[in-house]
Amino acid sequence: MQEAATSEATREYDVIVVGAGPVGENVAERTRAAGLRTVIVERELLGGECSFWACEPSKALLRPVVARADALRIPGLRAAAAGPLDVDAVLAHRDRMSSHWKDDSQVDWLDSVSVDLVRGHGRLDGPRRVAVRTAQGDTVHLTARHAVVLSTGTSAATPPIPGLDSVRPWTSREATTSDRAPGRLAVIGGGVVAVEMATAWQALGSQVTMLVLEDGLLQRMEPFAGEMVADGLREAGVDIRFATSVKHLTREGDTDGAVHITLANGEELEADEILLATGRAPRTSDVGLETVGLTPGDWLGVDDTFRVTAVPDGWLYAVGDVNRRALLTHQGKYQARIAGAVIGARAAGEPVDDSPWGAHAATADTAAVPQVVFTVPEAAAVGLTVQEAERTGRRVDVVDYDLARLAGAHQYGEGYRGRARMLVDPERGTVVGVTFVGPGVGELLHSATIAVAGEVPLERLWHAVPAFPTISEVWLRLLETHRG
């Protein structure tokens, strides 16, 4: 399909998707595959945050760091890997993995799946209507027969710290795209962006200081994950300050002077750049929510089929980061597959199966969300943590295992350190949560996701034999430990 030319006439589609990040692209592909005429609206680059300012560039920065840490554990390879990273080569690799911030291949793909594209800023303009302001200043009016989908994602949240604007802080965008390592980088936050970007820039030559409100990292995971990731960061030279809040910021001079950071406890420190890694805010402040009775700037609450619950008649859907169910690309794409199918079924007058684990309900959003944190060591988790089980009053058996005892871990690298935790529902005899921390565990996570989402009985898991000598033998050890 060609990019649409602008005109004042209203164009009618079956489905309008606003926001062509990974989620919007997948919704559009699915509704088109269901036979619905679909248009997608994008104001920046097709591929969204994930492709250009988040997952892809950040993982490209981290892969050499993680690979080098692995190589340093291997006899015969250690000496070869002992030197510093080739920073220019890493940054060039990051640029390639971000397609040099061009979306031509995405445009070709959209074309190949027969979805129309309108470039510009989309806003709701009353029920089933979207007005797109193009870069040329024209307005394209669109109307939808069946559904409008908002998949506008999130941007970095900015905390109310006095002086913040005047220091021009880095957000995740600058942290993933910078073409140089600042001499001193201060990071505010202790979540996923903070630990990943601290890992990357420390290895690329910055002296990183983390300023963390809480007394641990990665608060949504099991506490041992944050502890082991903190150990790894400290060993790499990162200065982590827990229970620390920033009171005031100033920057010397106009552009590249030092940032002065005053902490609430009165301490002062300096940095060349300061990164805000303090969570995300929904991109809903300028998408016309007020024209359909919603409040601009709010997250969009949805049911399990992604209909926005506060809007009558079921024509408005919100999919991906913007509904706040799980701020992850793979989970957003799962939501997109479900949303595409349900919009298709409703348009065709077919029955909707929104029962738990049905074709049209995103049950995994609440039962089995996997996440890998790409640090040294990696942290990977799916399903419940002990804290979540306690909060929701769910009884669980907790089974722990030290990964260093596995033959596969010894083969993986000398001095391997890692931990695993499995949560079992004692009544049903199924796994409801798993956390792994250690080198290489990211690739192990899907086995846990299958166990949790598949509700595989422990008796049957006993027959799933892990290969020797791999780290996946942890499954056997966890089951043996549970049996006593």
Ligand SMILES: Cc1cc2nc3c(=O)[nH]c(=O)nc-3n(C[C@H](O)[C@H](O)[C@H](O)COP(=O)(O)OP(=O)(O)OC[C@H]3O[C@@H](n4cnc5c(N)ncnc54)[C@H](O)[C@@H]3O)c2cc1C
């Ligand atoms: C540094 C970082 C690293 C991350 N790493 C990972 C990772 O390794 N794995 C993982 O699973 N997740 C990761 N994430 C999370 C991941 O980036 C998001 O979950 C994902 O991008 C959400 O996709 P989305 O399509 O919902 O939104 P987005 O990717 O934000 O896309 C939304 C799109 O909508 C467009 N848009 C917004 N408003 C309008 C409008 N009014 N009109 C037209 N277009 C509009 C935007 O331009 C954008 O293209 C990371 C996030 C960050 C910040």
Ligand SMILES: NC(=O)c1ccc[n+]([C@@H]2O[C@H](COP(=O)([O-])OP(=O)(O)OC[C@H]3O[C@@H](n4cnc5c(N)ncnc54)[C@H](O)[C@@H]3O)[C@@H](O)[C@H]2O)c1
């Ligand atoms: N590998 C991955 O899967 C990956 C990588 C990066 C990001 N992400 C996704 O992106 C999302 C955003 O990540 P994030 O790290 O920005 O958010 P987060 O919610 O994980 O962490 C936010 C951190 O900021 C701190 N914070 C919040 N307000 C603050 C304030 N006023 N002052 C000081 N600290 C403050 C919090 O205490 C917390 O430590 C995550 O939900 C995650 O799902 C995923």
